[in-house]
Amino acid sequence: MSLLEVENLSLSIHGVPILKQVNLSIDSGHIVAVTGESGSGKSMTALAVMLLLPNGAQTQGEIRLDGRDVLTTPEAEMCALRGAAIGMVFQEPMTALNPVKSIGDQVMETILIHKAMPATQALDHAKEVLRRVGLPPERFPLSRYPHELSGGQRQRVVIAMAIALRPNLLIADEPTTALDVTTQAQILDLLKGLVREYGMGLLMITHDLAVVADMADQIVVMRHGEVVEAGPTDDLLHNMQHPYTRMLFEASDHQVALPDTAGDRPLLEVTQVVRDYRLPRKGLFDTPGHHRAVDQVSFTLNRGERLGLVGESGCGKSTLTRAILGLEEVQAGEIRLDGALVLTGHKPNPAVRRKMQVVFQDPYGSFNPRHKVARLITEPFHLLDTPPTGTERQDRIAEMLTAVGLSPDDAGKYIHEFSGGQRQRIAIARALIIRPELILFDEAVSALDVSVRAQILDLLAELCATYDLTYLFISHDLSVVRTITDRVMVMQAGKIVEQGETEQVFANPQHAYTRTLIDAAPVLPDIGVLAGQNV
Structure with a gap:
């Protein structure tokens, strides 16, 4: 007798079928x-x-645990x-x-x-x-x-x-x-x-x-x-x-075809950036310590280029992202977008800020559930000196929803009416609506099903061909970064330990930490032809 036996389990909640004859x-x-x-x-x-089970649940069948x-x-x-x-x-x-x-x-x-x-x-x-x-x-x-x-x-x-x-x-x-x-x-x-x-x-x-x-x-x-x-x-x-x-x-091993890019003009320039956080005193008279989250980071992102950033949790990816967006002050170095400083004094430069948008990991958490899609995706308009109004505004909304594979009619719906993948499409529409020069994708597909993730990656490839996107793609999923970027940077303990052409870094990693990341990534077995179909 098995430890757990589920036989012909059917479940409905308030009459709605949920499970059907599960064994x-x-x-x-x-x-x-x-x-x-x-x-x-x-x-x-x-x-x-x-x-x-929730209230209203009705079950049929059997679930036996040690015969019970x-x-x-x-x-x-x-x-x-x-x-x-x-x-x-x-x-x-x-x-x-x-x-x-x-x-x-x-x-x-x-x-x-x-x-x-x-x-x-x-x-x-x-x-x-x-x-x-x-x-x-x-x-x-x-x-x-x-x-x-x-x-x-x-x-x-x-x-x-x-x-x-x-x-x-x-x-x-x-x-x-x-x-x-x-x-x-x-x-x-x-x-x-x-x-x-x-x-x-x-x-x-x-x-x-x-x-x-x-x-x-x-x-x-x-x-x-x-x-x-x-x-x-x-x-x-x-x-x-x-x-x-x-x-x-x-879908678990989905590959996309990015359009070619001839990016040779610098757009984002990060030079010797340092970001420290103050730590609490260990004793009453002790000197406060500090934690260096970003340590002497330098890189250049060219126009039309797709750059990946990978590393473990706590390596400094999110801190660097916030600094690029002008949401974090840096102790040393500078960050420029199209030649202009991201921070002027201690505040984000509004002329630069309107040229950047971000897509977050959790689309539902980044939207106000009380507002309809039309208002949600037009939030970036407040960055513009003369935001579009009337017919121009409606046309822009329709264009963006269509571009991400949704219907213009979806503008009148609330965010809870959409699936996770559709919400992420809406988040991408919000990022695109003011035609930014740079988009930052912060773990934008990490929480999605493999099939939905494949759809979003295909969408990004299509948008690259249509809008000539320039983006920084931050993720811990190496298989995604490998297929959606031209170059990749590997970050460890606040430092960029390796960077180069994506395929070159994955095929021939030079740093021990990069090899550790690649070895740790789950990989589907190469099983060739399955049931008469190529996989």
Whole structure:
């Protein structure tokens, strides 16, 4: 008998079908990956296993954990199972953690709620669990709070909470989506190690086949609430039967065709830029320290050129981006756009600022949900001395929405009426509407499904041909940077350690850190021809 057996699971919420006849099973010591696009039913399947369903949910079928029917288990008994027999790692650790409680208290909380041991023993056990996930108390005291840790470290705390009582089943819901490649590799290695060491079953939910291609024993592909294909990983990857599975595979390794550029005129010039942050005093009479986020960075971005910037979290990418936008003062060096300084005195130069726009990682968070699309994408008009009005304004809105693959009628809708990919298209329309000379893409496709990501990358290639875009593309996803840029810079600890033609850097990296990043990136196996089709 398998550890977890899901048989003919159907789920509806207020009469709306969500899951349809879902079947999967997990054995102890095995990893099963459930993959598919957003809305395919992956997370709802996991929540059904935990019996954490919303009001109005109705289920049919069976979910058995160690032979016990979960769907008929009373809530009081499920509370005893959650955290003890089933652990769950959520996608966004900052929202899964309590910001006002220390990491030690949060790991201990799982132990104490289940009364697994006295408080004194719970403290020692929390230390050992945190040590097991790579956070030794000597370097990461239990008194630290979530905001004092990096994204990867916070994810390790969430994993520690989930495995504190060594559950038989661990569910990981997109645990690496927002992490850089080296941290992602560490988290995946950690999860594989826990399965080997504890013999637990792991249900891994992800939208990226490349993440699980070399770690899962079995892959389950879901679409529109149904399992369209499932099987052992090697068999499925080498003999894909369903067109949707092949589409996911192709999208995971999507390549775009950028138009040629003859960029030889400097547009953005960054010269010996230094940005320091003051650190708090360690003692009452101690001199305050400082952290150098950007260290003597210099580069030139030519007109019509597409430049990539890669590096781990905390390497200084975002600080450098804010400095280029004039949102951060620098202690040394200068930043010029088209020959003019970005900062005049201590304020952004408005004549320069209107020539730059930015596309953020989270499009929903960068929009005001109370405003309609027409107002949202025309926000940059306030940078202009004479913004367009009347018919000219409406024509500009229609042109931009059409350029990003949307309809002019979408101008009258609210942002919540769109999918994630459509929201990112709207964000790109907002960046383009005043025809800036430079666009900064800050992790603009990191949170998107692989198929949606492929569509956005194709859109950027089309826009490059139409508008001759010049952009700085910041990302931790090396496969994306490789296909969407002409040149790439690699940043480590505030310094540019390597830069050059994109393909040359990826094919023949000169710096050890660049090789580390490339080696850590998940790669789909080269399996040639699948089911009679080229992949």
